[in-house]
Amino acid sequence: MRILTRALPAACVIAAVTAFAAPAAFASTAAAGRAGAGHDGGGGAVFVQTGNTAGNAVVAYHRAADGALTLAASYPTGGLGGILAGSVVDHLASQGSLTYDRRHALLYAVNAGSDTVSVFAVDGDRLALRQVVSSRGTFPVSVTVHGDLVYVLNALGGGSVAGYREFGGFLFPVPGSVRALGLDPTATPQFTHTPGQVAFTPDGAQLVVTTKANGNDIDVFAVRDGGGLSGTPVVNPEPGTVPFAISFDRHGHLLIAEAGPNALATFALHEDGTVSLLASALTGQAATCWVARAGRFFYVSNAGSGSVSGYTTGSGGQLGPLGNTATDKGTVDAAAAAGGRFLYVQTGAAGIVDEFRVGDGGSLTAVGSVTVAGAAGGEGIAAS
Numbered sequence: 001m002r003i004l005t006r007a008l009p010a011a012c013v014i015a016a017v018t019a020f021a022a023p024a025a026f027a028s029t030a031a032a033g034r035a036g037a038g039h040d041g042g043g044g045a046v047f048v049q050t051g052n053t054a055g056n057a058v059v060a061y062h063r064a065a066d067g068a069l070t071l072a073a074s075y076p077t078g079g080l081g082g083i084l085a086g087s088v089v090d091h092l093a094s095q096g097s098l099t100y101d102r103r104h105a106l107l108y109a110v111n112a113g114s115d116t117v118s119v120f121a122v123d124g125d126r127l128a129l130r131q132v133v134s135s136r137g138t139f140p141v142s143v144t145v146h147g148d149l150v151y152v153l154n155a156l157g158g159g160s161v162a163g164y165r166e167f168g169g170f171l172f173p174v175p176g177s178v179r180a181l182g183l184d185p186t187a188t189p190q191f192t193h194t195p196g197q198v199a200f201t202p203d204g205a206q207l208v209v210t211t212k213a214n215g216n217d218i219d220v221f222a223v224r225d226g227g228g229l230s231g232t233p234v235v236n237p238e239p240g241t242v243p244f245a246i247s248f249d250r251h252g253h254l255l256i257a258e259a260g261p262n263a264l265a266t267f268a269l270h271e272d273g274t275v276s277l278l279a280s281a282l283t284g285q286a287a288t289c290w291v292a293r294a295g296r297f298f299y300v301s302n303a304g305s306g307s308v309s310g311y312t313t314g315s316g317g318q319l320g321p322l323g324n325t326a327t328d329k330g331t332v333d334a335a336a337a338a339g340g341r342f343l344y345v346q347t348g349a350a351g352i353v354d355e356f357r358v359g360d361g362g363s364l365t366a367v368g369s370v371t372v373a374g375a376a377g378g379e380g381i382a383a384s
Helices: none
Strands: 044-049 057-063 069-076 098-101 106-111 116-123 126-134 140-146 149-154 160-167 170-173 197-200 206-210 217-222 234-237 243-248 254-258 263-269 275-282 288-294 297-302 307-313 319-326 331-337 342-347 352-358 364-371 381-383
Touching: 044 098, 044 106, 044 331, 057 126, 069 126, 069 364, 098 140, 098 381, 106 126, 106 140, 116 140, 116 170, 126 170, 149 197, 197 243, 206 243, 254 288, 254 297, 263 288, 263 307, 275 319, 288 331, 288 342, 297 342, 307 331, 342 381
Parallel strands: 140 197, 243 288, 331 381
Antiparallel strands: 044 057, 044 381, 057 069, 098 106, 106 116, 116 126, 140 149, 149 160, 160 170, 197 206, 206 217, 217 234, 243 254, 254 263, 263 275, 288 297, 297 307, 297 331, 307 319, 331 342, 342 352, 352 364
Protein backbone atom coordinates (compact mmCIF):
# COMPACT_ATOMS: atom_id res chain seq x y z
CA MET A 1 0.00 0.00 0.00
CA ARG A 2 1.24 3.50 -0.81
CA ILE A 3 -0.20 6.98 -0.44
CA LEU A 4 -0.63 9.19 -3.50
CA THR A 5 1.87 12.06 -3.64
CA ARG A 6 1.30 13.27 -7.21
CA ALA A 7 0.94 17.01 -7.70
CA LEU A 8 -2.57 18.31 -8.26
CA PRO A 9 -3.00 20.20 -11.56
CA ALA A 10 -4.23 23.72 -10.94
CA ALA A 11 -6.81 23.37 -13.70
CA CYS A 12 -8.68 20.82 -11.60
CA VAL A 13 -9.55 23.32 -8.86
CA ILE A 14 -11.06 26.01 -11.08
CA ALA A 15 -14.57 26.90 -9.94
CA ALA A 16 -17.32 25.30 -12.00
CA VAL A 17 -20.17 27.10 -13.69
CA THR A 18 -23.47 25.29 -13.47
CA ALA A 19 -25.93 25.68 -16.34
CA PHE A 20 -29.57 24.84 -15.75
CA ALA A 21 -31.83 23.76 -18.54
CA ALA A 22 -35.48 24.64 -18.28
CA PRO A 23 -37.57 21.65 -17.18
CA ALA A 24 -39.01 19.87 -20.19
CA ALA A 25 -42.40 18.21 -20.48
CA PHE A 26 -42.43 14.41 -20.50
CA ALA A 27 -42.56 12.91 -24.00
CA SER A 28 -41.62 16.23 -25.54
CA THR A 29 -42.52 16.98 -29.14
CA ALA A 30 -38.87 16.56 -30.22
CA ALA A 31 -38.58 13.17 -28.57
CA ALA A 32 -41.97 11.92 -29.66
CA GLY A 33 -41.21 12.89 -33.23
CA ARG A 34 -38.39 10.34 -33.33
CA ALA A 35 -40.37 7.39 -31.97
CA GLY A 36 -43.55 6.45 -30.16
CA ALA A 37 -44.98 8.54 -27.33
CA GLY A 38 -43.76 6.09 -24.66
CA HIS A 39 -45.54 4.17 -21.93
CA ASP A 40 -47.19 6.06 -19.11
CA GLY A 41 -45.10 5.21 -16.05
CA GLY A 42 -45.90 1.47 -16.15
CA GLY A 43 -43.53 -1.41 -16.84
CA GLY A 44 -39.76 -1.34 -16.98
CA ALA A 45 -37.37 0.53 -19.20
CA VAL A 46 -33.83 0.31 -20.54
CA PHE A 47 -31.89 3.44 -21.47
CA VAL A 48 -28.95 3.49 -23.89
CA GLN A 49 -26.53 6.35 -24.50
CA THR A 50 -25.38 6.89 -28.08
CA GLY A 51 -22.26 8.95 -27.38
CA ASN A 52 -22.62 10.49 -30.83
CA THR A 53 -20.15 13.32 -31.40
CA ALA A 54 -22.68 15.24 -33.51
CA GLY A 55 -25.10 15.30 -30.58
CA ASN A 56 -25.34 12.86 -27.68
CA ALA A 57 -28.70 11.25 -26.95
CA VAL A 58 -30.33 8.75 -24.60
CA VAL A 59 -32.57 6.24 -26.37
CA ALA A 60 -35.37 4.83 -24.22
CA TYR A 61 -36.83 1.34 -24.63
CA HIS A 62 -39.89 -0.14 -23.00
CA ARG A 63 -39.19 -3.51 -21.37
CA ALA A 64 -41.96 -6.07 -21.73
CA ALA A 65 -42.71 -8.80 -19.20
CA ASP A 66 -40.64 -11.30 -21.20
CA GLY A 67 -37.67 -8.93 -21.33
CA ALA A 68 -38.06 -7.86 -24.96
CA LEU A 69 -37.33 -4.20 -25.75
CA THR A 70 -39.45 -1.84 -27.84
CA LEU A 71 -38.24 1.59 -28.92
CA ALA A 72 -40.04 4.37 -27.05
CA ALA A 73 -38.21 7.62 -27.88
CA SER A 74 -34.84 9.30 -28.30
CA TYR A 75 -33.88 12.24 -26.08
CA PRO A 76 -31.04 14.68 -26.88
CA THR A 77 -28.82 15.30 -23.85
CA GLY A 78 -27.95 18.86 -24.78
CA GLY A 79 -24.28 17.86 -25.07
CA LEU A 80 -21.81 16.04 -27.28
CA GLY A 81 -20.36 12.55 -27.24
CA GLY A 82 -16.62 12.03 -27.31
CA ILE A 83 -14.06 9.55 -28.60
CA LEU A 84 -10.81 8.63 -26.83
CA ALA A 85 -7.84 8.18 -29.15
CA GLY A 86 -7.24 4.54 -29.99
CA SER A 87 -10.74 3.32 -29.16
CA VAL A 88 -12.74 1.23 -31.63
CA VAL A 89 -15.88 -0.24 -30.05
CA ASP A 90 -15.63 1.59 -26.70
CA HIS A 91 -15.27 5.30 -27.30
CA LEU A 92 -15.34 6.23 -23.59
CA ALA A 93 -13.44 3.14 -22.40
CA SER A 94 -15.37 3.27 -19.14
CA GLN A 95 -18.25 1.83 -17.15
CA GLY A 96 -21.09 3.81 -15.60
CA SER A 97 -21.36 6.65 -18.12
CA LEU A 98 -25.16 6.39 -17.86
CA THR A 99 -26.43 5.96 -14.30
CA TYR A 100 -29.96 5.55 -12.96
CA ASP A 101 -30.75 7.06 -9.57
CA ARG A 102 -33.68 4.91 -8.49
CA ARG A 103 -34.33 6.77 -5.26
CA HIS A 104 -34.92 10.09 -7.01
CA ALA A 105 -36.08 8.73 -10.41
CA LEU A 106 -33.24 10.56 -12.18
CA LEU A 107 -30.90 9.53 -14.97
CA TYR A 108 -27.39 10.96 -15.27
CA ALA A 109 -25.61 10.96 -18.65
CA VAL A 110 -22.07 12.17 -19.39
CA ASN A 111 -21.35 14.38 -22.38
CA ALA A 112 -17.66 13.63 -22.86
CA GLY A 113 -17.27 15.91 -25.86
CA SER A 114 -18.65 18.98 -24.11
CA ASP A 115 -17.46 18.36 -20.51
CA THR A 116 -20.96 18.29 -19.06
CA VAL A 117 -23.43 15.96 -17.36
CA SER A 118 -27.13 15.85 -18.22
CA VAL A 119 -29.85 15.18 -15.66
CA PHE A 120 -33.12 13.60 -16.81
CA ALA A 121 -36.28 13.02 -14.79
CA VAL A 122 -37.60 9.49 -15.40
CA ASP A 123 -41.24 8.44 -15.70
CA GLY A 124 -41.44 4.86 -16.92
CA ASP A 125 -39.70 4.90 -20.30
CA ARG A 126 -40.14 8.65 -20.70
CA LEU A 127 -37.47 11.23 -19.94
CA ALA A 128 -37.45 14.97 -19.35
CA LEU A 129 -34.20 16.90 -19.51
CA ARG A 130 -33.90 18.91 -16.29
CA GLN A 131 -30.34 20.20 -16.28
CA VAL A 132 -26.98 20.26 -18.04
CA VAL A 133 -24.16 20.87 -15.56
CA SER A 134 -20.39 21.31 -15.93
CA SER A 135 -18.41 18.17 -15.05
CA ARG A 136 -15.72 20.46 -13.54
CA GLY A 137 -13.07 18.61 -15.51
CA THR A 138 -12.27 17.32 -18.98
CA PHE A 139 -13.99 14.40 -20.75
CA PRO A 140 -16.41 12.94 -18.14
CA VAL A 141 -16.80 9.16 -18.47
CA SER A 142 -18.52 7.77 -15.36
CA VAL A 143 -21.11 8.76 -12.73
CA THR A 144 -21.94 7.18 -9.37
CA VAL A 145 -24.73 7.86 -6.85
CA HIS A 146 -25.24 7.20 -3.14
CA GLY A 147 -28.18 8.83 -1.41
CA ASP A 148 -28.19 12.44 -2.56
CA LEU A 149 -24.46 12.47 -3.36
CA VAL A 150 -23.32 12.21 -6.99
CA TYR A 151 -19.69 11.97 -8.16
CA VAL A 152 -18.43 12.31 -11.73
CA LEU A 153 -15.15 10.96 -13.10
CA ASN A 154 -13.28 13.06 -15.67
CA ALA A 155 -10.82 11.08 -17.80
CA LEU A 156 -8.43 13.60 -19.39
CA GLY A 157 -5.96 16.13 -18.00
CA GLY A 158 -4.63 13.54 -15.56
CA GLY A 159 -8.10 12.54 -14.37
CA SER A 160 -10.29 14.00 -11.61
CA VAL A 161 -13.47 13.43 -9.64
CA ALA A 162 -16.04 16.07 -8.72
CA GLY A 163 -18.96 15.89 -6.30
CA TYR A 164 -22.55 17.17 -6.39
CA ARG A 165 -25.53 17.19 -4.08
CA GLU A 166 -28.94 16.32 -5.55
CA PHE A 167 -31.81 18.53 -4.43
CA GLY A 168 -35.21 18.79 -6.05
CA GLY A 169 -34.06 16.96 -9.18
CA PHE A 170 -31.05 19.21 -9.78
CA LEU A 171 -27.34 18.86 -9.06
CA PHE A 172 -25.41 21.43 -7.02
CA PRO A 173 -21.60 21.29 -6.76
CA VAL A 174 -20.20 20.25 -3.39
CA PRO A 175 -17.67 22.98 -2.51
CA GLY A 176 -14.08 21.76 -2.46
CA SER A 177 -14.98 18.31 -3.76
CA VAL A 178 -12.81 18.25 -6.90
CA ARG A 179 -9.89 15.85 -6.50
CA ALA A 180 -7.20 15.31 -9.13
CA LEU A 181 -5.97 11.76 -9.71
CA GLY A 182 -2.51 12.90 -10.78
CA LEU A 183 -2.25 10.47 -13.69
CA ASP A 184 0.12 11.01 -16.60
CA PRO A 185 -1.90 13.14 -19.06
CA THR A 186 0.46 12.33 -21.95
CA ALA A 187 0.28 8.52 -21.69
CA THR A 188 -1.01 6.85 -24.84
CA PRO A 189 -3.16 5.38 -26.22
CA GLN A 190 -5.83 7.31 -24.40
CA PHE A 191 -8.40 4.54 -24.26
CA THR A 192 -6.15 2.29 -22.16
CA HIS A 193 -4.47 5.08 -20.17
CA THR A 194 -7.48 6.93 -18.77
CA PRO A 195 -9.43 6.06 -15.61
CA GLY A 196 -12.19 3.45 -16.04
CA GLN A 197 -14.89 4.01 -13.42
CA VAL A 198 -15.88 5.79 -10.23
CA ALA A 199 -18.12 3.99 -7.73
CA PHE A 200 -19.36 4.44 -4.18
CA THR A 201 -19.03 1.51 -1.80
CA PRO A 202 -22.43 0.08 -0.76
CA ASP A 203 -22.35 2.05 2.52
CA GLY A 204 -21.26 5.26 0.83
CA ALA A 205 -18.23 5.64 3.11
CA GLN A 206 -15.65 5.32 0.33
CA LEU A 207 -15.27 6.27 -3.31
CA VAL A 208 -13.34 3.90 -5.60
CA VAL A 209 -11.62 4.80 -8.90
CA THR A 210 -9.79 2.50 -11.32
CA THR A 211 -6.90 3.94 -13.34
CA LYS A 212 -6.46 1.20 -16.00
CA ALA A 213 -2.92 1.13 -17.47
CA ASN A 214 -2.14 4.65 -16.22
CA GLY A 215 -0.81 3.39 -12.88
CA ASN A 216 -2.61 0.02 -12.70
CA ASP A 217 -4.10 1.26 -9.43
CA ILE A 218 -7.29 1.02 -7.41
CA ASP A 219 -7.68 4.45 -5.78
CA VAL A 220 -9.86 4.74 -2.67
CA PHE A 221 -11.04 8.06 -1.23
CA ALA A 222 -12.73 8.42 2.15
CA VAL A 223 -16.08 10.25 1.92
CA ARG A 224 -16.26 12.98 4.56
CA ASP A 225 -19.23 14.52 6.35
CA GLY A 226 -20.81 17.03 4.02
CA GLY A 227 -20.01 14.98 0.91
CA GLY A 228 -16.38 15.95 0.40
CA LEU A 229 -13.46 13.56 0.05
CA SER A 230 -10.14 12.90 1.72
CA GLY A 231 -7.41 15.12 0.29
CA THR A 232 -5.72 12.22 -1.49
CA PRO A 233 -6.78 8.63 -2.14
CA VAL A 234 -5.12 5.53 -0.83
CA VAL A 235 -3.48 4.10 -3.96
CA ASN A 236 -3.49 0.31 -4.25
CA PRO A 237 -1.11 -0.79 -7.01
CA GLU A 238 -2.11 -3.87 -9.01
CA PRO A 239 0.79 -4.12 -11.50
CA GLY A 240 -0.09 -5.29 -14.99
CA THR A 241 -3.77 -5.91 -14.26
CA VAL A 242 -5.25 -2.81 -15.97
CA PRO A 243 -8.12 -2.50 -13.45
CA PHE A 244 -11.15 -1.30 -15.40
CA ALA A 245 -14.72 -1.82 -14.10
CA ILE A 246 -16.12 -2.01 -10.57
CA SER A 247 -18.90 -3.90 -8.81
CA PHE A 248 -19.74 -5.19 -5.33
CA ASP A 249 -21.26 -8.49 -4.22
CA ARG A 250 -23.82 -9.10 -1.47
CA HIS A 251 -21.00 -9.80 1.00
CA GLY A 252 -19.48 -6.36 0.41
CA HIS A 253 -16.49 -7.59 -1.58
CA LEU A 254 -15.04 -5.35 -4.28
CA LEU A 255 -15.07 -6.91 -7.78
CA ILE A 256 -12.77 -5.62 -10.50
CA ALA A 257 -12.73 -6.56 -14.18
CA GLU A 258 -9.06 -6.70 -15.15
CA ALA A 259 -8.18 -6.12 -18.80
CA GLY A 260 -4.51 -7.08 -18.38
CA PRO A 261 -4.89 -10.82 -17.59
CA ASN A 262 -8.53 -10.89 -18.86
CA ALA A 263 -9.88 -11.80 -15.45
CA LEU A 264 -12.42 -11.04 -12.74
CA ALA A 265 -10.93 -10.46 -9.29
CA THR A 266 -12.45 -10.08 -5.83
CA PHE A 267 -10.96 -7.99 -3.04
CA ALA A 268 -11.61 -7.20 0.60
CA LEU A 269 -11.84 -3.42 0.90
CA HIS A 270 -10.74 -2.22 4.34
CA GLU A 271 -11.74 0.88 6.29
CA ASP A 272 -8.30 2.41 5.80
CA GLY A 273 -8.72 2.26 2.00
CA THR A 274 -6.36 -0.65 1.38
CA VAL A 275 -7.49 -3.75 -0.53
CA SER A 276 -6.57 -7.43 -0.23
CA LEU A 277 -6.91 -9.85 -3.12
CA LEU A 278 -9.26 -12.74 -2.34
CA ALA A 279 -9.62 -14.56 -5.67
CA SER A 280 -9.02 -14.16 -9.38
CA ALA A 281 -10.51 -16.07 -12.30
CA LEU A 282 -9.30 -15.91 -15.89
CA THR A 283 -12.09 -15.63 -18.45
CA GLY A 284 -10.07 -17.18 -21.30
CA GLN A 285 -11.51 -14.39 -23.46
CA ALA A 286 -10.09 -11.19 -24.96
CA ALA A 287 -10.45 -7.59 -23.69
CA THR A 288 -12.26 -8.39 -20.44
CA CYS A 289 -13.20 -4.90 -19.24
CA TRP A 290 -16.75 -4.54 -17.84
CA VAL A 291 -18.69 -6.28 -15.07
CA ALA A 292 -22.43 -6.14 -14.33
CA ARG A 293 -24.31 -7.60 -11.39
CA ALA A 294 -27.60 -9.41 -12.01
CA GLY A 295 -28.96 -10.56 -8.66
CA ARG A 296 -26.40 -13.00 -7.23
CA PHE A 297 -24.61 -13.43 -10.56
CA PHE A 298 -21.91 -11.36 -12.25
CA TYR A 299 -21.26 -11.07 -15.97
CA VAL A 300 -18.05 -9.65 -17.43
CA SER A 301 -17.96 -8.34 -20.98
CA ASN A 302 -15.19 -9.40 -23.34
CA ALA A 303 -14.95 -6.85 -26.16
CA GLY A 304 -12.36 -8.79 -28.14
CA SER A 305 -14.27 -12.08 -28.07
CA GLY A 306 -17.87 -10.95 -28.46
CA SER A 307 -18.97 -12.69 -25.27
CA VAL A 308 -19.91 -12.38 -21.63
CA SER A 309 -18.52 -14.64 -18.90
CA GLY A 310 -20.67 -15.47 -15.87
CA TYR A 311 -19.62 -15.96 -12.24
CA THR A 312 -20.96 -16.47 -8.75
CA THR A 313 -19.24 -15.23 -5.60
CA GLY A 314 -18.98 -16.91 -2.20
CA SER A 315 -18.84 -15.57 1.35
CA GLY A 316 -15.04 -15.64 1.23
CA GLY A 317 -14.82 -14.00 -2.17
CA GLN A 318 -14.51 -17.25 -4.11
CA LEU A 319 -15.45 -17.13 -7.79
CA GLY A 320 -17.49 -19.85 -9.45
CA PRO A 321 -17.51 -19.83 -13.28
CA LEU A 322 -20.81 -20.14 -15.17
CA GLY A 323 -19.35 -20.29 -18.69
CA ASN A 324 -19.33 -17.96 -21.66
CA THR A 325 -22.24 -16.70 -23.76
CA ALA A 326 -21.83 -15.25 -27.26
CA THR A 327 -22.99 -11.71 -28.00
CA ASP A 328 -22.81 -9.43 -31.01
CA LYS A 329 -19.37 -7.97 -31.79
CA GLY A 330 -17.63 -5.49 -29.53
CA THR A 331 -19.18 -6.40 -26.16
CA VAL A 332 -19.03 -3.44 -23.77
CA ASP A 333 -21.21 -2.22 -20.89
CA ALA A 334 -24.23 -4.13 -19.53
CA ALA A 335 -27.17 -3.59 -17.15
CA ALA A 336 -29.55 -5.89 -15.29
CA ALA A 337 -33.29 -5.38 -14.76
CA ALA A 338 -36.24 -6.84 -12.87
CA GLY A 339 -34.20 -7.90 -9.86
CA GLY A 340 -31.59 -9.59 -12.02
CA ARG A 341 -33.99 -11.62 -14.18
CA PHE A 342 -32.82 -9.90 -17.38
CA LEU A 343 -29.43 -8.78 -18.66
CA TYR A 344 -28.95 -6.22 -21.42
CA VAL A 345 -25.53 -6.16 -23.07
CA GLN A 346 -24.33 -3.22 -25.14
CA THR A 347 -22.16 -4.16 -28.12
CA GLY A 348 -20.22 -1.32 -29.68
CA ALA A 349 -19.33 -2.62 -33.13
CA ALA A 350 -22.76 -1.83 -34.57
CA GLY A 351 -24.53 -0.23 -31.59
CA ILE A 352 -26.61 -3.35 -30.83
CA VAL A 353 -28.09 -4.22 -27.42
CA ASP A 354 -28.50 -7.97 -26.84
CA GLU A 355 -31.32 -9.07 -24.55
CA PHE A 356 -30.97 -12.11 -22.25
CA ARG A 357 -33.10 -13.87 -19.68
CA VAL A 358 -31.12 -14.96 -16.59
CA GLY A 359 -31.90 -18.51 -15.47
CA ASP A 360 -32.06 -19.76 -11.89
CA GLY A 361 -28.52 -21.09 -12.18
CA GLY A 362 -27.16 -18.05 -13.98
CA SER A 363 -27.44 -19.36 -17.55
CA LEU A 364 -28.31 -16.78 -20.20
CA THR A 365 -31.05 -17.32 -22.79
CA ALA A 366 -31.27 -14.93 -25.72
CA VAL A 367 -34.51 -12.93 -25.93
CA GLY A 368 -33.67 -10.76 -28.93
CA SER A 369 -31.73 -7.63 -29.79
CA VAL A 370 -32.22 -4.02 -30.85
CA THR A 371 -30.00 -1.74 -32.92
CA VAL A 372 -29.61 1.72 -31.40
CA ALA A 373 -29.44 4.37 -34.12
CA GLY A 374 -26.20 6.38 -34.10
CA ALA A 375 -24.70 4.38 -31.23
CA ALA A 376 -21.82 2.44 -32.83
CA GLY A 377 -18.90 2.74 -30.41
CA GLY A 378 -21.19 4.24 -27.78
CA GLU A 379 -21.16 3.26 -24.14
CA GLY A 380 -23.65 3.71 -21.35
CA ILE A 381 -26.67 1.57 -20.47
CA ALA A 382 -29.02 1.62 -17.49
CA ALA A 383 -32.27 -0.11 -16.54
CA SER A 384 -35.13 0.87 -14.28
